[in-house]
Amino acid sequence: MNHHSLQDNPLLDLxxxxxxxxxxxxxxxxxxxxxxxxxxSLIERLASDAVAATWADFAAPLTDGFEQLxxxxxxxxxxxxxxxxxAWREAYNQMLPEVSRFYAEVGQNLQLFAKYKAIAEGxxxxxxxxxxxxxxxxxxxxxxxAGAELPAASKPRFQEISEELAQLAARFSENxxxxxxxxxxxxxxASELSGLPDxxxxxxxEAAGRDGTSGWKFSLHMPSYLPVMQYADSRRLRAAMYRAxxxxxxxxxxxxxxxxxxxxxxxxxxxxxxxxxxxQSFAEVSLVPKMADSVAQVLAFLRDLAxxxxxxxxxxxxxxRDFASRELGLPTMEAWDVAYVSEKLLQxxxxxxxxxxxxxFTEDKVLAGLFxxxxxxxxxxxxxxxxxxxxxxxxxxRIENPAGELIGQFYLDLYARDTKRGGAWMDEAxxxxxIHRQSPAGGSDDIQKPVAYLNCNFSRPVGxxxxxxxxxIFTHDDVSTLFHETGHGLHHLLTxxxxxxxxxxxGVEWDAVELPSQFMENYCWxxxxxxxxxxxxxxxxxxxxxxxxxxxxxxxxxxxxxxxRQVEFSLFDLLxxxxxxxxxxxxxxxxxxxxRREVAVLVPPAWHRFPNSFSHIFAGGYPAGYYxxxxxxxxxxxxxxxFEEAGDPFDRSTGHRFLREILAVGGSRSAMDSFRxxxxxxxxxxxxxxxxxxxxx
Numbered sequence: 085m086n087h088h089s090l091q092d093n094p095l096l097d098l099x100x101x102x103x104x105x106x107x108x109x110x111x112x113x114x115x116x117x118x119x120x121x122x123x124x125s126l127i128e129r130l131a132s133d134a135v136a137a138t139w140a141d142f143a144a145p146l147t148d149g150f151e152q153l154x155x156x157x158x159x160x161x162x163x164x165x166x167x168x169x170x171a172w173r174e175a176y177n178q179m180l181p182e183v184s185r186f187y188a189e190v191g192q193n194l195q196l197f198a199k200y201k202a203i204a205e206g207x208x209x210x211x212x213x214x215x216x217x218x219x220x221x222x223x224x225x226x227x228x229x230a231g232a233e234l235p236a237a238s239k240p241r242f243q244e245i246s247e248e249l250a251q252l253a254a255r256f257s258e259n260x261x262x263x264x265x266x267x268x269x270x271x272x273x274a275s276e277l278s279g280l281p282d283x284x285x286x287x288x289x290e291a292a293g294r295d296g297t298s299g300w301k302f303s304l305h306m307p308s309y310l311p312v313m314q315y316a317d318s319r320r321l322r323a324a325m326y327r328a329x330x331x332x333x334x335x336x337x338x339x340x341x342x343x344x345x346x347x348x349x350x351x352x353x354x355x356x357x358x359x360x361x362x363x364q365s366f367a368e369v370s371l372v373p374k375m376a377d378s379v380a381q382v383l384a385f386l387r388d389l390a391x392x393x394x395x396x397x398x399x400x401x402x403x404x405r406d407f408a409s410r411e412l413g414l415p416t417m418e419a420w421d422v423a424y425v426s427e428k429l430l431q432x433x434x435x436x437x438x439x440x441x442x443x444x445f446t447e448d449k450v451l452a453g454l455f456x457x458x459x460x461x462x463x464x465x466x467x468x469x470x471x472x473x474x475x476x477x478x479x480x481x482r483i484e485n486p487a488g489e490l491i492g493q494f495y496l497d498l499y500a501r502d503t504k505r506g507g508a509w510m511d512e513a514x515x516x517x518x519i520h521r522q523s524p525a526g527g528s529d530d531i532q533k534p535v536a537y538l539n540c541n542f543s544r545p546v547g548x549x550x551x552x553x554x555x556x557i558f559t560h561d562d563v564s565t566l567f568h569e570t571g572h573g574l575h576h577l578l579t580x581x582x583x584x585x586x587x588x589x590x591g592v593e594w595d596a597v598e599l600p601s602q603f604m605e606n607y608c609w610x611x612x613x614x615x616x617x618x619x620x621x622x623x624x625x626x627x628x629x630x631x632x633x634x635x636x637x638x639x640x641x642x643x644x645x646x647x648x649r650q651v652e653f654s655l656f657d658l659l660x661x662x663x664x665x666x667x668x669x670x671x672x673x674x675x676x677x678x679x680r681r682e683v684a685v686l687v688p689p690a691w692h693r694f695p696n697s698f699s700h701i702f703a704g705g706y707p708a709g710y711y712x713x714x715x716x717x718x719x720x721x722x723x724x725x726x727f728e729e730a731g732d733p734f735d736r737s738t739g740h741r742f743l744r745e746i747l748a749v750g751g752s753r754s755a756m757d758s759f760r761x762x763x764x765x766x767x768x769x770x771x772x773x774x775x776x777x778x779x780x781x
Contacts, residue, residue: 093115094107094111095107095111095116101513101535102513104163104471105472106472109171109172112160113179115156116156116160119152119156120153123150126149127193131193137199142199143199143200143216147219159513160176160179161511162537163474164176164254165539166504167475168258168504169503176254177254180250181247181251184250185247188230189243200220204221216583219586222586222591229361229373230242242357242360245353248353253350256343256702260332260343260696260699260703261505263338263341265303265502266338266341267303267304268291268302271288272299279316279317279318281311284311287307287543288308291303307542309325313325314423314427314438319421322424330688330693333693336693343696344693347695347696351672352666365662365663366661366708370707374709374712375596375715375754383655385711387683390655390683392778396647396778397645404417404425404426407429408425411432412425418689430638436635441635442560443557443620445557447556450566451496456616457613458483458570462578462739463486464483464484464578465488466484467482469493471495475501478495479496481493481496483578491533492536494538494577495535495537495538496538497537498566500541500544504539508541508568511536511539512534513536513537514535516532516588518530518531534587536576538566542562542565544556560635569601570604571601571605576588578743581748589750594706595711595716596712596716598712598717599716599719599746609636611632614627640777643778647776651683652679652683653698654714656676659675673695717772718767718771721772721774722763723759723762724775725771726741
């Protein structure tokens with residue numbers, strides 16, 4: 085291995101933006117090792133009796149010191165997500181146990197815990213800002229959840245569990261990506277392409293060409309998989325793709341990529357960790373930092389939604405089956421037919437197709453429309469900017485206030501790649517904080533500006549026209565996804581809080597963190613927005629009003645089915661982490677079958693292995709928290725209701741209030757207090773049901 089000197093290591097240069105142009109896997113171990121050593125040295129100094137338990141002497145320098153490690157390791161984790169080649173995977177996994185061990189040690193350090201408790205219980209706390217008070221409150225809580233109060237004999241085991249959980253989550257994600265990449269379907273008979281859009285065929289032809297073969301190559305990545313399921317007339321092709329997708333990372337493929345044993349081990353360890361802390365289940369631990377009070381409360385919320393959605397969902401399914409039999413000659417509608425039949429029914433009922441709509445959402449127009457929404461709502465300006473990036477597809481932008489002063493910056497990585505994990509997500513590169521600088525003339529403060537990563541998995545541009553590359557085109561769902569992730573980004577970027585622990589999305593209860601993202605999705609349904617963010621890929625014309633009206637009429641198409649599907653996932657997750665014994669005779673699949681008997685209106689085949697690809701709860705931040713999406717939908721729909729009541733989606737005073745009371749305050753106060761400050765009352769589920777068309781006729 086080529087060892088670089090620490091002086092030249094780009095992971096240790098945190099003076100500005102990440103140096104992706106200089107970064108290599110060889111930099112990871114030396115840099116992270118050095119930063120861990122620095123943090124341990126800092127802890128030793130700050131934990132000593134010589135350092136007073138005050139904000140200035142203890143809490144602030146500890147936060148500053150830890151931020152360097154957090155930023156550098158965040159860069160490594162980001163590259164592992166977007167460029168998961170063997171060398172980067174190895175570099176990440178080599179240091180993951182070390183980093184996990186460090187944070188587990190910190191969480192159990194009684195000297196640090198005692199100092200935070202001393203601040204919380206001392207006279208100084210009354211002089212701290214509300215944000216600083218909130219940081220101290222969260223630190224005391226998090227030390228308890230990290231096992232700081234455990235008996236000394238239990239602490240090593242708690243640390244071992246923390247390390248193993250981090251490694252298992254990484255392996256789950258890697259197995260899923262590898263299993264996704266391992267499958268492809270090569271079509272050599274052109275008749276099997278019937279129904280597929282031209283750009284999807286062209287992308288498949290190009291994919292086959294890159295492999296040096298003729299024909300059309302389809303993969304399990306979303307830009308390839310979804311159009312097949314939605315449009316391919318070939319039932320054989322749909323069935324083959326569906327089975328491959330549904331059985332990824334399961335016992336049907338290579339044993340080393342099977343996530344089944346990882347799922348059981350994750351559940352065992354989470355349960356053991358919860359019981360060490362004195363809780364009955366992991367779900368109880370998960371809810372401590374959330375808005376919800378108890379597992380029973382969340383279960384009641386989900387079951388109430390299921391009851392309300394069921395009549396609509398049953399009608400959705402009956403309509404599908406009737407249409408499949410009557411119009412498509414499919415007396416038995418199989419799981420691989422559902423998306424196809426749904427698209428055909430949508431076209432028949434509303435006289436348009438998603439593919440027709442897609443031709444109007446060209447990349448540059450969509451971005452211009454998105455930026456216009458942000459600028460109008462929040463009185464900011466977005467500009468193209470320059471920075472080193474990890475892939476040539478990545479773009480970089482800045483947000484400024486009306487005076488041209490920098491507020492924040494973000495990277496935009498839109499297209500799917502084999503080395504990039506699936507889905508869409510926002511992550512932070514740099515958090516906002518106040519930096520104290522000392523000089524001979526006295527102290528001065530600077531504000532470190534926040535930087536975000538926005539990642540999607542959309543179709544890249546395909547083909548040429550008039551000798552020039554055609555632009556990428558997006559589905560309306562893609563556009564909603566982009567607005568969603570940008571909402572997370574705005575939460576991070578527009579914060580006015582200077583304490584990193586509660587700035588942006590930090591410190592926000594996890595079941596409220598989706599509020600800004602789901603709020604932004606509403607603007608994808610406003611005519612005034614779509615007029616300006618659409619241009620047909622061939623004619624350049626904006627979306628016709630008649631087509632928009634059809635989209636609007638179809639907005640709640642199958643909303644009952646979709647809500648029950650989300651409730652199914654949420655119930656499965658919560659019961660898995662509260663009512664399930666990993667060592668018992670009942671398997672995770674048995675539990676999922678029970679949940680489906682309770683709430684599902686469409687049940688997949690017995691060989692479907694949904695849990696094996698449920699990354700949100702096994703490799704992401706949502707274990708015992710997937711219900712957050714539904715609860716945050718209640719919050720976001722209710723917040724958007726304020727704009728509807730004002731009679732203008734861009735009402736200036738309402739937009740400024742949303743910025744001031746929701747986005748800007750981050751986690752510096754409770755999410756319920758922020759909601760009340762914006763809405764003037766408690767949240768109500770009615771707005772969500774109305775938005776989903778689930779109100780009694």
